[in-house]
Structures are given as C-alpha cells and as structure tokens.
Amino acid sequence: MKLHVITTGGTIDKVYFDATSEFEVGEPQVLEVFREARVGFEFVVESVLRKDSLEMTEADRQLIRERVLASSCERILITHGTDTMVQTALALSGVPEKTIVLTGSMQPARFKGTDAVFNIGTAVGAVQSLPPGVYLAMNGRVFDPAKSRKSLERNCFEEIT
Amino acid sequence: MKLHVITTGGTIDKVYFDATSEFEVGEPQVLEVFREARVGFEFVVESVLRKDSLEMTEADRQLIRERVLASSCERILITHGTDTMVQTALALSGVPEKTIVLTGSMQPARFKGTDAVFNIGTAVGAVQSLPPGVYLAMNGRVFDPAKSRKSLERNCFEEIT
Amino acid sequence: MKLHVITTGGTIDKVYFDATSEFEVGEPQVLEVFREARVGFEFVVESVLRKDSLEMTEADRQLIRERVLASSCERILITHGTDTMVQTALALSGVPEKTIVLTGSMQPARFKGTDAVFNIGTAVGAVQSLPPGVYLAMNGRVFDPAKSRKSLERNCFEEIT
Amino acid sequence: MKLHVITTGGTIDKVYFDATSEFEVGEPQVLEVFREARVGFEFVVESVLRKDSLEMTEADRQLIRERVLASSCERILITHGTDTMVQTALALSGVPEKTIVLTGSMQPARFKGTDAVFNIGTAVGAVQSLPPGVYLAMNGRVFDPAKSRKSLERNCFEEIT
Numbered sequence: 312m313k314l315h316v317i318t319t320g321g322t323i324d325k326v327y328f329d330a331t332s333e334f335e336v337g338e339p340q341v342l343e344v345f346r347e348a349r350v351g352f353e354f355v356v357e358s359v360l361r362k363d364s365l366e367m368t369e370a371d372r373q374l375i376r377e378r379v380l381a382s383s384c385e386r387i388l389i390t391h392g393t394d395t396m397v398q399t400a401l402a403l404s405g406v407p408e409k410t411i412v413l414t415g416s417m418q419p420a421r422f423k424g425t426d427a428v429f430n431i432g433t434a435v436g437a438v439q440s441l442p443p444g445v446y447l448a449m450n451g452r453v454f455d456p457a458k459s460r461k462s463l464e465r466n467c468f469e470e471i472t
Numbered sequence: 473m474k475l476h477v478i479t480t481g482g483t484i485d486k487v488y489f490d491a492t493s494e495f496e497v498g499e500p501q502v503l504e505v506f507r508e509a510r511v512g513f514e515f516v517v518e519s520v521l522r523k524d525s526l527e528m529t530e531a532d533r534q535l536i537r538e539r540v541l542a543s544s545c546e547r548i549l550i551t552h553g554t555d556t557m558v559q560t561a562l563a564l565s566g567v568p569e570k571t572i573v574l575t576g577s578m579q580p581a582r583f584k585g586t587d588a589v590f591n592i593g594t595a596v597g598a599v600q601s602l603p604p605g606v607y608l609a610m611n612g613r614v615f616d617p618a619k620s621r622k623s624l625e626r627n628c629f630e631e632i633t
Numbered sequence: 634m635k636l637h638v639i640t641t642g643g644t645i646d647k648v649y650f651d652a653t654s655e656f657e658v659g660e661p662q663v664l665e666v667f668r669e670a671r672v673g674f675e676f677v678v679e680s681v682l683r684k685d686s687l688e689m690t691e692a693d694r695q696l697i698r699e700r701v702l703a704s705s706c707e708r709i710l711i712t713h714g715t716d717t718m719v720q721t722a723l724a725l726s727g728v729p730e731k732t733i734v735l736t737g738s739m740q741p742a743r744f745k746g747t748d749a750v751f752n753i754g755t756a757v758g759a760v761q762s763l764p765p766g767v768y769l770a771m772n773g774r775v776f777d778p779a780k781s782r783k784s785l786e787r788n789c790f791e792e793i794t
Numbered sequence: 795m796k797l798h799v800i801t802t803g804g805t806i807d808k809v810y811f812d813a814t815s816e817f818e819v820g821e822p823q824v825l826e827v828f829r830e831a832r833v834g835f836e837f838v839v840e841s842v843l844r845k846d847s848l849e850m851t852e853a854d855r856q857l858i859r860e861r862v863l864a865s866s867c868e869r870i871l872i873t874h875g876t877d878t879m880v881q882t883a884l885a886l887s888g889v890p891e892k893t894i895v896l897t898g899s900m901q902p903a904r905f906k907g908t909d910a911v912f913n914i915g916t917a918v919g920a921v922q923s924l925p926p927g928v929y930l931a932m933n934g935r936v937f938d939p940a941k942s943r944k945s946l947e948r949n950c951f952e953e954i955t
Contacts, residue, residue: 312613325649327656327740334649334656348590349578350612351628417510418649421744423906429509432593435612440601451511451596452473467512488808488817488901495810495817579810583904584745634935670912671900672934673950739832751831754915757934762923773833773918774795789834 312439313353315384316341319360319367319375319399321392323427325419336361340420341390344431352439355384364392364399364415372402379406386438389413390431393461393468396447400456403445412438413456414448417466426450473600474514476545477502480521480528480536480560482553484588486580497522501581502551505592513600516545525553525560525576533563540567547599550574551592554622554629557608561617564606573599574617575609578627587611634761635675637706638663641682641689641697641721643714645749647741658683662742663712666753674761677706686714686721686737694724701728708760711735712753715783715790718769722778725767734760735778736770739788748772795922796836798867799824802843802850802858802882804875806910808902819844823903824873827914835922838867847875847882847898855885862889869921872896873914876944876951879930883939886928895921896939897931900949909933 318324318339326337339358359378360371379387385408391399393415400413414434420427434448447454449461449468462469479485479500487498500519520539521532540548546569552560554576561574575595581588595609608615610622610629623630640646640661648659661680681700682693701709707730713721715737722735736756742749756770769776771783771790784791801807801822809820822841842861843854862870868891874882876898883896897917903910917931930937932944932951945952 322649327644327647327744344590345612347585348587348612349628350590351610351630352613421746422649423743423745424508425745426509428589429505429593429596432590432595432612433597434593435590436594436597436599436609436614437601438597439614440598448597449512451506451509451593452513453597453600467510469512483810486810488805488905582906583810583902584906585904666912667934669907670909670934671950673932673952674935746830748831750911751827751915751918754912754917754934755919757912758916758919758921758931758936759923760919761936762920770919771834773828773831773915774835775919775922789832791834 312386313384314435314438315382315387316354316356317375317378317387317389318356318358319364319371319389319391320362321364321390321415322418323390323416323420324361326421336363339390340427341431344420344428348428348432350435362392364395367392367395367399372399375399376403376406379403379409379411382409385409387411388431388434388438391415393417393449396449397456397460400445400447406445408443410438410441410443411445412441412448412453413446473547474545475596475599476543476548477515477517478536478539478548478550479517479519480525480532480550480552481523482525482551482576483579484551484577484581485522487582497524500551501588502592505581505589509589509593511596523553525556528553528556528560533560536560537564537567540564540570540572543570546570548572549595549599552576554578554610557610558617558621561606561608567606569604571599571602571604572606573602573609573614574607634708635706636757636760637704637709638676638678639697639700639709639711640678640680641686641693641711641713642684643686643712643737644740645712645738645742646683648743658685661712662749663753666742666750670750670754672757684714686717689714689717689721694721697721698725698728701725701731701733704731707731709733710753710756710760713737715739715771718771719778719782722767722769728767730765732760732763732765733767734763734770734775735768795869796867797918797921798865798870799837799839800858800861800870800872801839801841802847802854802872802874803845804847804873804898805901806873806899806903807844809904819846822873823910824914827903827911831911831915833918845875847878850875850878850882855882858882859886859889862886862892862894865892868892870894871917871921874898876900876932879932880939880943883928883930889928891926893921893924893926894928895924895931895936896929
C-alpha cells in the first residue's frame with residue numbers, strides 16, 4: 312500500500328506559540344504520529360491548507376478535490392477540522408476508484424490525552440480495508456458522510472437516525 | 473457495531489511495579505485507550521490471559537479459540553504479545569462468520585511514544601471494515617497471518633515474500 | 634512543610650474547548666501535576682484569578698498580595714502567566730517572613746513536552762530551600778525578579794546583565 | 795550556575811527493549827528532561843554507572859564519591875535508583891564545599907505519568923538554593939539523608955521520626 316495523506320489544518324494540527332500566546336494551525340502532526348508508530352507502509356504527506364475548518368470555503372473544497380483527483384494513489388487519508396468535515400467529505404463524492412478516509416481530532420495532537428493518534432490509526436486501518444468511496448473515521452467508528460454529523464452537545468460524531 | 477475485545481497480555485499491558493522493581497503484565501490497557509479516544513461504539517472487554525506471548529501454550533490458544541467461538545459478537549479484537557501473535561492468529565483460522573483482528577505493541581501502552589494507541593486504532597478501523605476472517609494489525613498495516621511475520625532484526629511486522 | 638499554592642491563570646492552565654475551538658484558561662493544572670508526582674507534603678491550592686498575564690491589572694496584583702499577606706503558610710508558590718510574572722513578583726516585594734516563588738510555563742501543562750511539570754518541580758525545590766523573599770523559577774533557574782526578564786526573542790527567562 | 799549531573803542508573807533510566815522483551819537500564823534520561831524543559835543553565839552529564847541500585851556495591855559508591863570529589867562544579871545532581879539512594883547519600887557525607895542533591899523516580903522517565911520530570915525539577919531547584927551538604931529530593935520534598943528512608947509500604951520517601 313502507498314498512502315497519500317492530504318492535510319488541511321484543523322484542531323489536530325493546532326500548536327501553541329508562546330511569544331504571542333496564541334494557538335494557531337501549525338505543521339502537519341500526522342508525520343510525527345506515523346514516525347512514533349513506526350508505520351511500515353509507503354506514504355506521501357501533502358499540506359494543502361492550514362485552516363480552521365469553519366473558515367474553509369467552497370474554493371478550498373474544490374482545491375482538495377483537485378488534489379485528490381490528481382493523486383496517483385488509490386488510498387487517500389485527509390486530516391481535517393471536525394466542524395465541516397462532513398461537508399468536505401460530501402464535496403468529494405463521486406471520485407472514482409479511490410478509497411478516501413477523512414479524520415481529525417477533538418483535542419490537538421500535541422495534547423496529552425489527545426484523540427488524534429487513535430483517530431489516525433482508525434483511518435489507516437479503514438483506508439486499506441474498504442472499497443472505493445468516501446468515509447469519515449472519528450470516535451473509533453467509520454461513517455458514511457451522508458449519514459453522519461458532529462454533535463456539538465455530545466462533542467462526538469454520530470449517525471443521523 | 474458491538475466489539476468484543478479479548479486481552480491476553482503481552483508487551484502492550486506491561487506495567488512497572490517499583491516496590492519489586494519488576495515489569496509485569498498488568499491490567500488490560502485497551503480500556504484506558506478507548507476511554508481517552510472517547511470511542512462511540514459498544515464494547516465488552518474480556519481478560520482471558522495475562523502472559524508474555526513467548527510463554528503461551530497450545531492450551532492457551534485453544535482457550536482463546538473457545539472464547540472467540542462462544543462470542544455473540546461478529547467483530548472481535550484481540551490484544552496479544554507480538555512474538556507469537558502470528559501463531560495465535562493461525563490457531564483461529566476457520567472460525568466462521570467473524571471478523572477477528574489481533575494487535576499488540578512493541579512498547580508498553582503506558583510508555584510515552586508507545587505504538588499501542590495507534591495500533592489499537594488501526595485494529596478498530598480494520599475490524600469494522602473487513603469481511604469475516606483473521607487478520608493482524610501492526611505497524612499501520614493489516615496483514616494476512618499466513619503471509620506475515622515479526623522481523624526481529626527490523627523490530628516490526630512484514631510480509632513474507 | 635505546608636505549601637500554599639495560589640493560581641492566577643496564564644499559559645500553564647490553558648486548555649482547549651473543541652465545541653468553540655478556542656483555548657482558554659481552565660482549571661489549575663498544578664493539582665494534576667502534584668497528584669502525578671505523588672508529592673509528600675501538605676498543600677492548599679487557591680485559585681485567585683484565571684487570566685492571561687497580559688490582561689492583569691494593578692488591582693489584580695493587589696489582590697494577589699492580599700492573599701499572600703493573609704496566608705498562614707510561610708512558603709507560597711504562585712502559578713502565573715509568563716509575560717508579566719516579573720511585574721507581579723516586584724509587586725510582592727517587602728512581604729515579611731515568607732518565601733514566595735512564582736512559576737509558569739511556555740507551553741500549557743496539558744501539552745506533550747510541556748515545561749510545566751519541570752518548572753513546578755523547580756519551584757517546589759526552591760520554595761522549601763530559600764530564605765524569605767520573592768523569587769522566580771523558570772527554565773530550571775531561580776531568579777531575583779529585580780534582575781531578570783522574559784526574553785521574547787529567545788523565548789526564555791534570563792538575567793539582566 | 796554550572797551543574798554537574800552524575801547518572802548511575804536506576805528506575806529513572808529504565809527502557810524497554812522489545813526484541814528481548816526485557817526492561818533494562820538505558821541511556822541517561824536527564825538529558826531529554828533538560829532538553830524538553832529548555833533549561834537555561836550550563837551543565838555536563840557524566841554517566842558513571844548503569845545499575846539497579848539494589849546491585850550497587852561499596853566499590854560503586856566509592857567510585858561515585860571519587861567523581862564528586864574530582865568535579866570542578868560546586869553544584870552536583872545525582873540520578874540514582876531509589877532502593878539504596880539513602881546509602882549512597884550517606885557515603886557522600888563530608889564532601890566539602892559542594893551542594894549535592896540525589897534524585898530518581900518510582901516510574902521510568904519514559905512512562906506516561908512518570909514522577910521523573912518533577913523530581914529532577916525539584917532537585918534542580920534545591921541544588922542551586924541550598925548551602926553545601928548532601929540532600930535527597932523525592933516526592934516534592936528535600937530530605938536530610940540521615941533522617942529519611944524509602945517506605946516500601948507507602949512507596950514513597952518519608953522522614954524517620
């Protein structure tokens with residue numbers, strides 16, 4: 312398996328710059344997660360955006376779709392902010408012959424007790440096991456984006472029933 | 473999805489007792505990993521053994537197979553020592569109508585920089601995405617146990633070529 | 634030794650609330666640090682403020698001074714934002730018969746790789762070893778507040794030479 | 795301040811080698827702790843022994859004493875196993891004109907939730923604040939070695955009363 316990882320920003324990549332005492336989207340954390348887990352597959356990481364997903368525009372989503380369509384890999388993992396992850400997943404529907412899994416985290420990857428490492432693991436397990444299509448991997452579950460949402464009250468992803 | 477988790481010991485569950493200054497197999501760490509990742513699926517955790525996998529006997533493997541056969545869940549995750557994970561996976565072959573994924577870690581789950589959280593994530597992603605059968609999830613890859621091994625030199629799992 | 638811990642906010646207590654995707658000053662982290670280190674001395678923790686230290690006013694500093702003067706303990710540790718830690722320390726000068734050590738961190742205590750645990754350790758070591766007076770403990774050093782500053786370029790505390 | 799750090803092994807430096815599935819004393823962890831805390835003082839680290847402190851001999855203690863006497867620094871921090879830390883401290887009594895602080899940890903520095911970072915912080919705070927003499931820094935307290943012991947029941951250091 313060769314995996315194409317596209318990073319777009321979001322909570323998962325938030326870091327803290329003390330000089331200005333502000334949190335901002337930093338370097339893609341997925342590289343550090345892969346290194347620590349000593350993953351045994353080939354991958355490329357492409358940083359396409361560094362945005363809070365609430366600030367993501369329709370043009371940003373088209374850019375992500377273009378990068379996906381241009382990829383030579385059949386298996387694509389996208390790290391993304393959680394607030395509009397479903398929208399970006401829906402904007403990728405119809406991409407042929409590729410298994411695409413979006414993931415992110417509720418707590419920055421740099422935090423103790425973050426969900427980022429587990430979520431990236433889940434996405435990696437799913438992306439190599441599923442047929443072509445677009446999926447979300449959050450809270451240990453693999454979702455169909457058309458039937459899922461982020462619940463603000465419960466602060467997790469859930470199926471729309 | 474309801475997931476049946478069977479724990480058998482191994483490095484993943486190693487803890488350190490200072491009073492005796494010894495490392496021993498402790499409580500199943502998968503519970504703490506699931507709690508921290510705030511997983512959104514139902515699960516039961518059953519601690520069947522607490523052994524280094526090098527000490528595992530044929531009788532132990534039959535016990536694990538019995539617990540798997542007795543399970544009411546279609547999806548089963550087994551945490552296991554890495555040294556004989558392949559053997560236990562092979563001893564589970566032919567179990568009908570269940571997707572079974574074995575995982576473990578090279579560094580204890582309690583260590584900074586452990587691979588346990590990522591590996592359990594990968595196993596969770598794979599177990600809900602794959603058809604019935606027995607699989608290993610290690611180093612971010614999902615293996616057919618009949619075609620994989622732990623490489624002692626490279627200290628990772630690899631395909632037999 | 635009985636230690637009076639006064640918390641005022643700052644980077645050390647920053648947490649991340651995903652629902653709003655904002656970092657804010659949260660609960661005092663010193664309690665969690667003491668618990669994890671299994672400290673063997675008596676202490677009380679008093680949360681006096683929850684502010685970025687850049688937003689701290691002269692009235693806030695008077696409040697801290699009042700709480701210090703009202704304390705029945707001879708040894709006082711204050712957690713504080715780094716940007717105006719020196720100013721608050723200077724505002725405490727002349728308090729009689731108390732050893733007062735201020736500390737904080739450049740990275741939130743909740744981050745992997747934070748300096749908070751080490752800095753609180755340094756402050757605890759210093760506060761029980763020094764004669765009455767006001768001190769800063771940062772970057773593994775114990776400073777006289779009248780002769781130290783936070784260097785924004787080097788992002789650490791240093792002596793004024 | 796220039797600090798001479800002498801490392802002797804003990805739980806604080808325990809690492810886990812999966813190939814053999816054994817825990818052993820590894821590289822001095824104090825360097826990593828200093829790096830992460832971005833300490834602002836000069837230091838040298840000298841690895842004198844790599845032993846469980848239960849295996850330490852009288853000759854080992856003489857070696858440590860020789861290294862201390864040969865040091866050009868006035869402030870010396872020694873990392874050491876906890877079981878015989880008191881004995882080594884007593885073997886250093888009478889060393890003139892040096893402030894010597896011994897510390898270690900109940901859980902390896904590489905573990906999540908270790909006490910190593912805090913303890914090294916406490917020792918660093920104490921070593922630069924105290925007059926010449928030999929001290930232990932454990933559980934957030936600075937002890938006179940002649941009046942302290944490790945309690946096996948309570949798994950912490952305490953005063954002899």
